Amino acid sequence: MFEFLEKKLKENIHISRDEFEFAKTLFIPKKLRKKRFLLQDGDPCIYTTFVEKGLLRSFTVDDKGNEHILQFGMQGWWVADLYSFLTGEPSEYNIEAIEDSDLLLITKSSWDQLLNEVPAFERYFRVLIQNNLIATQRRLMGTMTTTAEERYNSLIQDFPDIIQRVPQHMIASYIGVTRETLSRLRSQLAAGS
Amino acid sequence: MFEFLEKKLKENIHISRDEFEFAKTLFIPKKLRKKRFLLQDGDPCIYTTFVEKGLLRSFTVDDKGNEHILQFGMQGWWVADLYSFLTGEPSEYNIEAIEDSDLLLITKSSWDQLLNEVPAFERYFRVLIQNNLIATQRRLMGTMTTTAEERYNSLIQDFPDIIQRVPQHMIASYIGVTRETLSRLRSQLAAGS
DNA sequence: TGAAAATCGTGACTTAGGTCACATTCATTT
DNA sequence: AAATGAATGTGACCTAAGTCACGATTTTCA
Numbered sequence: 254m255f256e257f258l259e260k261k262l263k264e265n266i267h268i269s270r271d272e273f274e275f276a277k278t279l280f281i282p283k284k285l286r287k288k289r290f291l292l293q294d295g296d297p298c299i300y301t302t303f304v305e306k307g308l309l310r311s312f313t314v315d316d317k318g319n320e321h322i323l324q325f326g327m328q329g330w331w332v333a334d335l336y337s338f339l340t341g342e343p344s345e346y347n348i349e350a351i352e353d354s355d356l357l358l359i360t361k362s363s364w365d366q367l368l369n370e371v372p373a374f375e376r377y378f379r380v381l382i383q384n385n386l387i388a389t390q391r392r393l394m395g396t397m398t399t400t401a402e403e404r405y406n407s408l409i410q411d412f413p414d415i416i417q418r419v420p421q422h423m424i425a426s427y428i429g430v431t432r433e434t435l436s437r438l439r440s441q442l443a444a445g446s
Numbered sequence: 447m448f449e450f451l452e453k454k455l456k457e458n459i460h461i462s463r464d465e466f467e468f469a470k471t472l473f474i475p476k477k478l479r480k481k482r483f484l485l486q487d488g489d490p491c492i493y494t495t496f497v498e499k500g501l502l503r504s505f506t507v508d509d510k511g512n513e514h515i516l517q518f519g520m521q522g523w524w525v526a527d528l529y530s531f532l533t534g535e536p537s538e539y540n541i542e543a544i545e546d547s548d549l550l551l552i553t554k555s556s557w558d559q560l561l562n563e564v565p566a567f568e569r570y571f572r573v574l575i576q577n578n579l580i581a582t583q584r585r586l587m588g589t590m591t592t593t594a595e596e597r598y599n600s601l602i603q604d605f606p607d608i609i610q611r612v613p614q615h616m617i618a619s620y621i622g623v624t625r626e627t628l629s630r631l632r633s634q635l636a637a638g639s
Numbered sequence: 640t641g642a643a644a645a646t647c648g649t650g651a652c653t654t655a656g657g658t659c660a661c662a663t664t665c666a667t668t669t
Numbered sequence: 670a671a672a673t674g675a676a677t678g679t680g681a682c683c684t685a686a687g688t689c690a691c692g693a694t695t696t697t698c699a
Contacts, residue, residue: 315591323587336580372565379572386579387529393586394516397622398508401656420676429590434656436678594686613646627686629648645696653688659681666675 254282257305258357261329265380266373276371279363285309285350291332292348298337300358304330307354308418311346312426322427325351325415331381351419396429402438404428447475450498451550454522458573459566469564472556478502478543484525485541491530493551497523500547501611504539505619515620518544518608524574544612589622595631597621 255277262268268276281300285291285307292298294314302309309326311334323346326332337344338361359367368375395404405428409416416424425435448470455461461469473496478484485491487507495502502519504527516539519525530537531554552560561568588597598621602609609617618628 313587313591319591321587321590323583335576335583339576339580368569372568375565375568375572376561379568379575382572382575382579383528383532386575386582387532389579389582389586390516390528393582393589394506394514396586396589397514398506398512422676430655431657432677433658433679437656440678615646623685624687625647626649626688630686633648640699642699643697645694647694648692650690651688652690654684654686656683656685658683661680662678664675664677666673668673669671 254305254355255280255357257329258303261303262377266377268371268373272371272373276367276374279367280357280359283356283358285354285356287350287353290347290349291356292334292344292346294345294347295343297341298334298344298346298348299360301331301333301338301361301364302326302348303357303359304328304332305355305357307356308351309348309354309356310351310419310423311348313345314347319431320423320426321429322423325412325419325427327412327415351423401428401430401434402442405435405438447498447548448473448550450522451496454496455570459570461564461566465564465566469560469567472560473550473552476549476551478547478549480543480546483540483542484549485527485537485539487538487540488536490534491527491537491539491541492553494524494526494531494554494557495519495541496550496552497521497525498548498550500549501544502541502547502549503544503612503616504541506538507540512624513616513619514622515616518605518612518620520605520608544616594621594623594627595635598628598631 258280259273262273262276280303291300291302291309292311304326306328308328309332310322311324311326311332312320312322314320324330324332326348332348334344334346334348336342337346341361368378395407399407405424408424408428421435421439422432425432428435430438451473452466455466474493478500484493484495484502485504497519499521501521502525503515504517504519504525505513505515507513517523517525519541525541527537527539527541529535530539534554561571588600592600598617601617601621614628614632615625618625621628623631
């Protein structure tokens with residue numbers, strides 16, 4: 254149940270066996286079946302989630318009922334609404350399983366305890382958040398400087414297998430266009446090659 | 447020269463006098479005059495910068511020569527191209543002073559030293575980056591869910607004084623529209639009230 | 640102070656992507 | 670196996686924002 258978490262931690266930091274055993278006591282294993290929700294908007298995001306296996310997405314729903322995907326959470330990734338997790342305020346995001354998933358949940362108080370008692374975790378999360386910030390800044394600038402087609406191509410470049418695992422309308426809502434636009438774009442790409 | 451840095455640190459973490467004195471030795475004070483550059487794209491971003499006084503902006507220039515602003519750096523903020531700073535790769539960003547500014551620069555190796563020798567700084571930067579990530583995620587979702595007008599209103603809501611200090615075409619390139627679009631938008635807002 | 644450079648406004652036209660509507664295929668459940 | 674719902678494709682039309690062009694005003698700095 255903790256294989257992938259252990260692997261990911263050891264890629265980034267050095268922790269002792271005792272520290273890892275302690276960490277394991279703070280996580281809550283959970284299986285989440287496809288199409289089930291881990292978080293619904295309006296509720297506070299009380300867990301940060303590590304994906305041991307499967308695939309999640311976090312997304313908002315706007316006034317017109319359109320979904321906008323903030324993040325796909327693949328194996329080895331962390332998923333949460335950070336703001337709600339840190340403040341306890343109601344979340345504006347939903348988190349849903351795209352595939353049957355094995356998750357490791359940790360509450361805010363356990364997380365605080367982990368950071369306080371195992372300084373290596375403080376560093377681990379700093380690096381994690383840092384990389385996430387870099388990626389999010391890239392994506393933000395991408396929406397300002399590139400076309401929908403370029404963003405689609407970047408996505409399949411960066412995450413080739415996501416196309417196989419995720420329905421197209423979710424890809425569309427991740428790159429920031431409607432499903433119709435992505436559909437047309439793909440048929441143009443297919444014709445042009 | 448270190449007044450504002452000290453203030454900002456003490457808002458977030460507890461550090462001893464000795465630790466702060468040590469930290470001070472790692473920073474390089476620099477005055478940067480209006481319109482001068484701290485970083486030009488193509489060069490590696492060798493410093494992370496704390497703004498003691500003044501105003502910076504970081505921005506990219508796309509193929510057509512249009513500028514896109516990632517960040518304004520006001521008093522008490524940190525500015526860098528994180529990716530380039532961490533990896534040493536050439537930066538795709540420029541950092542320029544919008545006003546005459548007093549800066550505190552720190553190199554990667556000094557920064558590493560600071561994080562290793564004063565654990566409170568590890569936490570300080572984790573929290574800083576965390577808040578930046580939350581804000582950047584908000585801005586990203588904003589570009590997908592809101593109109594240019596709403597983004598403009600949010601900006602003047604969040605940073606009322608920025609309108610006075612920054613030329614309009616930079617505001618436009620921050621919210622992700624052309625200067626013409628922002629100009630028209632403003633005259634509509636003025637007419638409608 | 641006087642010339643050069645920035646900045647801003649605005650009109651005419653173009654365009655990428657959105658909206659709405661309907662049809663088809665594919666998957667899921669009972 | 671039938672049926673319901675999810676996912677995709679595609680045509681016709683619309684709209685927010687971009688592009689290009691020109692003038693006017695304001696700053697900057699030599």
